Amino acid sequence: xxxxxxxNGELHVEDVPVSRIAAEVGTxxxxxxxxTFRRHAQVFREGxxxxxRVHLAYAIKANPNIAVLRxxxxxxxxxxxxxxxxxxxxxxxxxxxxxxxxxxxGKTRAELVAALEAGIGQFNLELEExxxxxxxxxxxxxxxxxxxxxxNPDVDAGTHAKISTGRKENKFGVPxxxxxxxxxxxxxxxxxxxxxxxxxxxxxLGDLAPLEAAYKRVGELVxxxxxxxxxITRVDLGGGLxxxxxxxxxxxxxxxxxxxxxxxxxxWDVELMFEPGRVIAGNAGVLATEVVWVKPGVAxxxxxxxxxxxxxxxxxxxxxxxDFVAVRPTGETMMANIAGPVCETGDTFxxxxxxxxxxxxxxxxxRTAGAYGATMASTYNSxxxxxxxxxxxxxxxxxxxxxxAETIIAAERxxxxxxx
Ligand SMILES: *Cc1c(COP(=O)(O)O)cnc(C)c1O
Numbered sequence: 001x002x003x004x005x006x007x008n009g010e011l012h013v014e015d016v017p018v019s020r021i022a023a024e025v026g027t028x029x030x031x032x033x034x035x036t037f038r039r040h041a042q043v044f045r046e047g048x049x050x051x052x053r054v055h056l057a058y059a060i061k062a063n064p065n066i067a068v069l070r071x072x073x074x075x076x077x078x079x080x081x082x083x084x085x086x087x088x089x090x091x092x093x094x095x096x097x098x099x100x101x102x103x104x105x106g107k108t109r110a111e112l113v114a115a116l117e118a119g120i121g122q123f124n125l126e127l128e129e130x131x132x133x134x135x136x137x138x139x140x141x142x143x144x145x146x147x148x149x150x151x152n153p154d155v156d157a158g159t160h161a162k163i164s165t166g167r168k169e170n171k172f173g174v175p176x177x178x179x180x181x182x183x184x185x186x187x188x189x190x191x192x193x194x195x196x197x198x199x200x201x202x203x204x205l206g207d208l209a210p211l212e213a214a215y216k217r218v219g220e221l222v223x224x225x226x227x228x229x230x231x232i233t234r235v236d237l238g239g240g241l242x243x244x245x246x247x248x249x250x251x252x253x254x255x256x257x258x259x260x261x262x263x264x265x266x267x268w269d270v271e272l273m274f275e276p277g278r279v280i281a282g283n284a285g286v287l288a289t290e291v292v293w294v295k296p297g298v299a300x301x302x303x304x305x306x307x308x309x310x311x312x313x314x315x316x317x318x319x320x321x322x323d324f325v326a327v328r329p330t331g332e333t334m335m336a337n338i339a340g341p342v343c344e345t346g347d348t349f350x351x352x353x354x355x356x357x358x359x360x361x362x363x364x365x366x367r368t369a370g371a372y373g374a375t376m377a378s379t380y381n382s383x384x385x386x387x388x389x390x391x392x393x394x395x396x397x398x399x400x401x402x403x404x405a406e407t408i409i410a411a412e413r414x415x416x417x418x419x420x
Contacts, residue, residue: 166201285370308340
């Protein structure tokens with residue numbers, strides 16, 4: 001459920017008409033519904049209510065806007081971060097350091113030190129050497145780093161190849177069959193408190209079976225580690241739940257996910273960490289855009305909108321589908337291709353799609369753009385960086401400015417020797 005709905009023939013985000021935001025802020029613009037974020041955060045938590053000890057670490061990379069983080073901090077969420085920049089955001093939004101998990105396959109020594117000094121609650125190790133280095137860095141500072149070892153369970157998540165992370169040929173985690181040896185070598189080091197294991201097999205999962213298969217392997221590993229004398233108190237089960245992008249998409253409900261987790265983990269006796277991203281953010285945001293031209297094409301016209309692949313990269317990157325909905329639909333439809341102004345054929349949001357009939361100057365939105373949207377935006381083609389707006393009830397605020405090309409040009413220099 002979300003808070004995007006039609007009222008008086010016009011699309012609203014909560015109680016605010018999209019056209020009002022477009023008039024005040026311009027387009028393209030991301031618009032988030034705070035109430036939808038809250039609701040998704042609550043539904044996910046309720047789905048896990050049968051589990052005894054649960055920590056929720058929102059995967060910031062899905063949508064790192066600090067206003068969004070503020071809302072999720074309010075809902076009791078910590079954060080899963082993959083860079084020191086994301087850690088700074090989580091702290092700036094008021095999340096507690098002990099509620100922050102640091103994931104990522106290429107954490108630098110400088111990042112490990114910054115996170116140690118901030119006192120974050122969990123480092124997810126991606127290779128044995130990282131654990132040894134972290135232990136040393138912590139020990140030198142008189143600290144002990146809480147950590148888990150991320151294992152790669154070699155499970156096919158059945159999702160797009162570019163967001164699949166749990167196959168043995170992927171760059172993530174350590175091979176699950178080598179985890180025991182690594183645990184033996186790392187757990188005794190001063191400077192590290194190796195609490196358990198972590199796994200995350202991919203994103204936009206439409207089926208619980210691969211998650212269940214991965215978790216069962218993790219459960220076997222936990223038993224094996226304990227058998228070898230290790231004290232295991234924490235398991236991080238990652239994120240990955242999919243969201244519906246198209247009408248008719250059916251995704252596992254958080255309650256069904258929670259029921260599966262409860263069944264698989266019932267004898268584990270550990271704290272469970274979860275890292276949901278997309279399932280919280282995806283359907284809490286839209287990208288509003290204005291139609292620039294309707295250009296005749298071979299089979300269908302091209303609806304050229306003022307949003308482009310630099311604002312919403314998912315269609316170009318993952319062939320992703322985003323519903324396109326007119327802000328004031330007439331009831332008529334048309335067959336069209338939808339594209340942005342960027343000089344790349346990949347800057348195409350849809351081909352041969354039946355959409356609300358639109359003409360030059362009309363407003364529309366790409367739906368389900370709250371996750372992996374604004375966060376991936378760039379200034380390619382010297383387009384401004386897309387702004388973000390948050391709505392709650394009848395209020396709205398710009399929560400990220402449009403960054404003009406002039407500002408970006410001002411950060412560039414011509415070297416002395418090229419100056420005339
Ligand atoms: C991206 C990521 C997540 C979140 O994935 P979603 O599919 O958005 O839930 C969680 N954990 C890790 C380690 C990630 O890299």
